[in-house]
Amino acid sequence: MTTPDEEVLVARAYLSAVAEPPAPAVCGFVSAHGPVEAAARVVAGDVPRDVEDEVQARRGEVSGSALLESARRAGLRLLTPEHAGDWPTERFGCFEEATAIGLAGVAPPLALWTRGSRSLARALDRSCAIVGARAASGYGEHVSAEWAHGLVSAGVTVVSGAAYGIDGAAHRGALAARGSGTDEAHGVTVAFVASGADVDYPAGHARLLATVAERGLVLSEYPPATMPRKHRFLVRNRLIAGAGAGTVVVEAGARSGAGNTASTAESLGRPVMAAPGPVTSASSVGCHAMIRSGKAVLVTRPDDVLELINPMGSAPPEQGSPKRVTDEVGSYARRVHEALWDGASAEQLAVSTGLPPGKVRAVLPELEFAGLARRGDEGWSRVS
Amino acid sequence: MTTPDEEVLVARAYLSAVAEPPAPAVCGFVSAHGPVEAAARVVAGDVPRDVEDEVQARRGEVSGSALLESARRAGLRLLTPEHAGDWPTERFGCFEEATAIGLAGVAPPLALWTRGSRSLARALDRSCAIVGARAASGYGEHVSAEWAHGLVSAGVTVVSGAAYGIDGAAHRGALAARGSGTDEAHGVTVAFVASGADVDYPAGHARLLATVAERGLVLSEYPPATMPRKHRFLVRNRLIAGAGAGTVVVEAGARSGAGNTASTAESLGRPVMAAPGPVTSASSVGCHAMIRSGKAVLVTRPDDVLELINPMGSAPPEQGSPKRVTDEVGSYARRVHEALWDGASAEQLAVSTGLPPGKVRAVLPELEFAGLARRGDEGWSRVS
Numbered sequence: 001m002t003t004p005d006e007e008v009l010v011a012r013a014y015l016s017a018v019a020e021p022p023a024p025a026v027c028g029f030v031s032a033h034g035p036v037e038a039a040a041r042v043v044a045g046d047v048p049r050d051v052e053d054e055v056q057a058r059r060g061e062v063s064g065s066a067l068l069e070s071a072r073r074a075g076l077r078l079l080t081p082e083h084a085g086d087w088p089t090e091r092f093g094c095f096e097e098a099t100a101i102g103l104a105g106v107a108p109p110l111a112l113w114t115r116g117s118r119s120l121a122r123a124l125d126r127s128c129a130i131v132g133a134r135a136a137s138g139y140g141e142h143v144s145a146e147w148a149h150g151l152v153s154a155g156v157t158v159v160s161g162a163a164y165g166i167d168g169a170a171h172r173g174a175l176a177a178r179g180s181g182t183d184e185a186h187g188v189t190v191a192f193v194a195s196g197a198d199v200d201y202p203a204g205h206a207r208l209l210a211t212v213a214e215r216g217l218v219l220s221e222y223p224p225a226t227m228p229r230k231h232r233f234l235v236r237n238r239l240i241a242g243a244g245a246g247t248v249v250v251e252a253g254a255r256s257g258a259g260n261t262a263s264t265a266e267s268l269g270r271p272v273m274a275a276p277g278p279v280t281s282a283s284s285v286g287c288h289a290m291i292r293s294g295k296a297v298l299v300t301r302p303d304d305v306l307e308l309i310n311p312m313g314s315a316p317p318e319q320g321s322p323k324r325v326t327d328e329v330g331s332y333a334r335r336v337h338e339a340l341w342d343g344a345s346a347e348q349l350a351v352s353t354g355l356p357p358g359k360v361r362a363v364l365p366e367l368e369f370a371g372l373a374r375r376g377d378e379g380w381s382r383v384s
Numbered sequence: 385m386t387t388p389d390e391e392v393l394v395a396r397a398y399l400s401a402v403a404e405p406p407a408p409a410v411c412g413f414v415s416a417h418g419p420v421e422a423a424a425r426v427v428a429g430d431v432p433r434d435v436e437d438e439v440q441a442r443r444g445e446v447s448g449s450a451l452l453e454s455a456r457r458a459g460l461r462l463l464t465p466e467h468a469g470d471w472p473t474e475r476f477g478c479f480e481e482a483t484a485i486g487l488a489g490v491a492p493p494l495a496l497w498t499r500g501s502r503s504l505a506r507a508l509d510r511s512c513a514i515v516g517a518r519a520a521s522g523y524g525e526h527v528s529a530e531w532a533h534g535l536v537s538a539g540v541t542v543v544s545g546a547a548y549g550i551d552g553a554a555h556r557g558a559l560a561a562r563g564s565g566t567d568e569a570h571g572v573t574v575a576f577v578a579s580g581a582d583v584d585y586p587a588g589h590a591r592l593l594a595t596v597a598e599r600g601l602v603l604s605e606y607p608p609a610t611m612p613r614k615h616r617f618l619v620r621n622r623l624i625a626g627a628g629a630g631t632v633v634v635e636a637g638a639r640s641g642a643g644n645t646a647s648t649a650e651s652l653g654r655p656v657m658a659a660p661g662p663v664t665s666a667s668s669v670g671c672h673a674m675i676r677s678g679k680a681v682l683v684t685r686p687d688d689v690l691e692l693i694n695p696m697g698s699a700p701p702e703q704g705s706p707k708r709v710t711d712e713v714g715s716y717a718r719r720v721h722e723a724l725w726d727g728a729s730a731e732q733l734a735v736s737t738g739l740p741p742g743k744v745r746a747v748l749p750e751l752e753f754a755g756l757a758r759r760g761d762e763g764w765s766r767v768s
Contacts, residue, residue, distance in 0.1 A: 020738025057734035057741055139662055231719050276660030276672060278523055279684040288660060288684045291675065298676045300663040335615050350441035354404025357441055 001119065004082035011039035012080045012111040013071075014064030017223045018042060018055045021235050022107035024099055025050035030110065031096075035082070039064065062223075071113060071224045074198040079112040079120060079219070088124045094242055094268040103267055106238050109221040113197045115209075116217040123188050123217060127157040128309050129244030129265070131237075131258045132166025132251040137283045140166055140251035143275055145173030147248065150302030152177035152189070156309070159243045161236065162191040162205055162212065166250045166258070171212055188216040192243065194236040195228040196220055234260055241265035246309035249274045249296060252286025259286050266295060271308045273299040329370050333363040337372050340382035349380070385503065388466035395423035396464045396495040397455075398448030401607045402426060402439045405619050406491035408483055409434035414494065415480075419466070423448065446607075455497060455608045458582040463496040463504060463603070472508040478626055478652040487651055490622050493605040499581045499593075500601040507572050507601060511541040512693050513628030513649070515621075515642045516550025516635040521667045524550055524635035527659055529557030531632065534686030536561035536573070540693070543627045545620065546575040546589055546596065550634045550642070555596055572600035576627065578620040579612040580604055618644055625649035630693035633658045633680060636670030643670050650679060655692045657683040713754050717747040721756050724766035733764070 012035050019026045029051045030038040041047050042055050071078060081087045095108035114120070128151055130144055148158045148170040158174040160167040174189035191212050193201065197220040200206035212218055221239065222232065237260050241247055247265035249272070252258040262272045274296035277284030290296035299305050326334045332355060339352045346364060350357040364380060367373035374381050396419050403410045413435045414422040425431050426439050455462060465471045479492035498504070512535055514528055532542045532554040542558040544551040558573035575596050577585065581604040584590035596602055605623065606616065621644050625631055631649035633656070636642040646656045658680035661668030674680035683689050710718045716739060723736045730748060734741040748764060751757035758765050 053740045053743075054738070057731075057738055057744075061735050139664070143663060229719070230722050231715070275663055276668070276675070276682070278662055279527060279659055280523070284660070285684070288682055291660070292682045292684075292688075298660070298672055298682070300669070300672050300676075304676075331615070335613070338613050338615070347441075351445050354438075354441055356437045359437075360441075 001085040002083060004080060007036055008080065008082050009068060009078050010064035011035040012064075012082070013067045013078055013223070014039045014062060015042070016078075016109075016111040016113070016221060017062040017064070017067055018058050019110070020054075021109065021221050022105055022238070023054045023110065024104075024107035025054050027099065027107045027110060035080070067223050071198075074224050076113050076115050076197050076224055079114045081108075081111075086119050086121050088121045088243065090121075091124045091127070091243055091245075094270070095238075098268055105235075106242075106264065106268065109239060112219045112221055113224060114217060114219050115197045115213040116215075118188060118217050120190070120217055120219070123157045123190055124159070124243055125157075126155055126310070127159055127190070127244050128305060129159040129240045129247040129261065130166065130170035130250060131160060131240060131247060131261045132249055133253055133256055133258060133283050133286075134163050134165040134167075135253065135283065136165035136169070136251050137277075137281055139277060139281070140275075140283055141169040143277075144169035144250045145176070147250070147275075147302050147305065148173030148189070149177040151305060154302065154306055156306070157216070158189045159240055160189070160191060161233075161240055162193050162201075162209055162218070164202055164204070167191075168205060168208060170250075171208060175211060175215060190217045190219065190243065192236055192239040193218060193220045193228075194222070194232040196222050196224045196226040198224045199227065201228050233257055237261040238264045238268075241268055241270065244270065244309075246271040246273060246305065248299065248305055249287055249290065251275070251277060251281075251283040252290075253282055254285045254289075256286050259290070262290060262296060272296045273305055273308060275299060326370075326372065329366055329372065330363070332359055333366050333370075333372075336360055336363050337367055337382065340367075340373060340380060342381040343376070343379040344381070345379050385469040386467060388464060391420055392464065392466050393452060393462050394448035395419040396448075396466070397451045397462055397607070398423045398446060399426070400462075400493075400495040400497070400605060401446040401448070401451055402442050403494075404438075405493065405605050406489055406622070407438045407494065408488075408491035409438050411483065411491045411494060419464070451607050455582075458608050460497050460499055460581050460608055463498045465492075465495075470503050470505050472505045472627065474505075475508045475511070475627055475629075478654070479622075482652060489619070490626075490648065490652065493623060496603045496605055497581045497608060498601060498603050499597040500599075502572060502601050504574070504601060504603070507541045507574055508543070508627055509541075510539055510694070511543055511574070511628050512689060513543040513624045513631040513645065514550065514554035514634060515544060515624060515631060515645045516554075516633055517637055517640055517642060517667055517670075518547050518549040518551075519637065519667065520549035520553070520635050521661075521665055523661060523665070524659075524667055525553040527661075528553035528634045529560070531634070531659075531686050531689065532557030532573070533561040535689060538686065538690055540690070541600070542573045543624055544573070544575060545617075545624055546577050546586075546593055546602070548586055548588070551575075552589060552592060554634075555592060559595055559599060574601045574603065574627065576620055576623040577602060577604045577612075578606070578616040580606050580608045580610040582608045583611065585612050617641055621645040622648045622652075625652055625654065628654065628693075630655040630657060630689065632683065632689055633671055633674065635659070635661060635665075635667040636674075637666055638669045638673075640670050643674070646674060646680060656680045657689060657692060659683060710754075710756065713750055713756065714747070716743055717750050717754075717756075720744055720747050721751055721766065724751075724757060724764060726765040727760075727763040728765070729763050
């Protein structure tokens with residue numbers, strides 16, 4: 001892994017704060033000129049009109065070096081695209097593609113303020129987002145935790161947003177599992193938050209965030225100490241959608257942030273999945289609408305998810321139907337078997353079943369061979 | 385309505401008993417020669433080989449006039465295709481078409497032994513089948529009863545099979561509703577059973593069957609006193625699938641008769657629908673599999689069903705998302721609204737939101753006009 005020069009970090013820190021994400025014009029400007037030159041020209045006011053619109057308000061209000069300093073005091077590091085090997089280039093490539101075709105709102109992050117020491121690129125090597133309603137039901141939280149546990153046990157990192165409800169249950173389920181791989185970077189959980197990575201939001205998840213940071217990663221494109229705002233949750237959602245190889249919605253009401261994450265995942269070309277639930281539950285209305293409209297695929301277990309995010313992998317087959325004792329014989333034989341009584345003749349069985357006598361005589365030995373009928377002195381009888 | 389001659393009834397009674405349904409060869413033979421000639425030739429043994437196979441075992445064992453006599457004593461009448469205006473020609477036409485293209489197992493019924501006085505054709509004018517597992521959950525029975533109630537209230541007859549579980553709940557929910565139409569034939573429920581129409585099977589549903597017969601119809605292609613056999617449930621299922629304009633599966637395990645009814649409905653070209661349920665419930669496994677494979681459409685309420693079985697009708701639109709106070713303004717205005725504090729200036733709001741000051745100055749009057757912001761001597765403030 002490469003650690004970039006301090007001047008790159010200072011430039012990225014400045015750029016990440018000077019424009020409110022998503023900042024497609026600034027992103028394009030940085031791609032064209034590199035972060036150091038781009039930052040200097042933003043400070044100097046030497047930028048095209050679209051970049052100007054994104055940076056005008058805060059140009060003189062932020063300092064990259066001061067932000068880096070306060071981040072380090074708060075135990076955060078700044079992860080940038082220049083951290084070769086640690087930046088998830090493969091996962092986040094979708095943002096460049098989406099921006100290139102003019103998709104609004106899905107500009108890549110300019111940098112990620114990071115709490116935790118793991119490699120993000122390795123953590124996201126195999127990954128899946130699990131998202132859903134804050135106002136989740138007990139059922140939803142159960143499913144979220146169980147599936148996260150199942151995915152992590154299969155070596156897949158669970159990405160979510162650290163909110164109450166489905167998100168929190170996903171992180172907890174993930175933390176309760178142990179990765180099956182020998183690679184420590186697998187089997188972890190990663191939270192993208194809508195505030196600074198050092199802000200404990202929601203406050204009731206302070207301990208959960210600390211544990212996720214310790215064993216996984218807590219990330220944000222917002223500078224340290226940034227407070228969450230409504231629109232920031234929606235903007236943040238694109239990072240969750242981009243970080244997962246697929247997105248699973250466990251519960252979502254009629255109008256939900258999870259639906260927004262699912263839409264973004266869809267426009268990024270990632271598989272979108274949804275869990276069904278009782279039709280009597282308002283928390284499943286959004287999932288059912290997504291399945292019905294074809295936006296999401298119905299999934300009922302972690303293996304369904306693995307199959308969709310990893311089409312090359314071999315998930316175990318769908319649970320087979322239970323076998324019955326008469327499964328091995330044909331349908332005519334089953335009809336005769338069912339009609340059998342002690343001492344029945346082939347002719348009586350023909351009348352009872354309506355089958356031609358010849359057919360009945362043909363299937364009786366088949367039933368005998370299968371151990372389902374016995375020929376006696378008095379006629380045929382049923383064995384099981 | 386036309387009541388056919390007694391000789392037609394005697395012939396149809398004989399034909400319905402001499403061959404175990406489905407009897408595609410006998411059906412074709414009857415279509416070609418009419419029931420009276422067909423019955424006479426079956427008795428005489430003057431039939432093609434495929435017909436012979438279907439009638440050989442019982443040719444001399446049954447009597448049409450005796451069956452009619454015992455049926456009348458049991459309070460049953462025989463309904464036949466010759467009952468013009470009462471036979472559901474439109475619904476059952478699918479069987480002729482399916483047989484014509486060589487679909488196995490979906491021959492039409494040769495006659496229907498009927499308990500109840502309503503017109504079957506009028507009852508099935510608007511109809512929907514509701515089927516599902518006998519081992520239903522409380523959730524499944526609740527949904528079945530609620531939806532049946534909703535369909536009957538919308539003037540749709542609910543067709544089912546009178547079994548324990550989902551079927552019974554559907555009949556009960558239907559009986560609890562009153563048809564909204566002025567036409568008495570609407571808003572009823574119809575049961576197709578796998579035994580004789582006079583046999584109370586299951587025994588625990590004797591009273592339910594009596595009520596269905598009184599206010600709707602109980603029908604069977606099996607002669608009076610016929611006992612149910614396993615294969616007869618599967619054979620009977622095609623009549624349920626054919627009698628409904630669509631089929632709704634409320635709950636179904638991995639291996640279920642409801643899945644068989646759904647497959648038949650699909651091959652008859654009728655819409656197949658399934659209710660989702662908790663992924664933790666074995667009773668919903670079959671429904672989820674059908675939705676996932678595209679065999680069934682996910683439905684969550686009676687209006688979804690009405691829309692699919694009656695595409696011309698106007699179901700009320702999907703429940704809309706709840707409106708919010710800021711819905712009427714644009715996304716920039718919402719960001720400014722959220723950031724507003726008492727005495728804020730446009731320039732301060734620009735830094736806080738990251739929006740260009742010009743844009744902030746442009747949206748503030750918009751918020752004021754929408755009643756969401758107020759301009760005071762000290763600056764701007766938030767209204768709601």
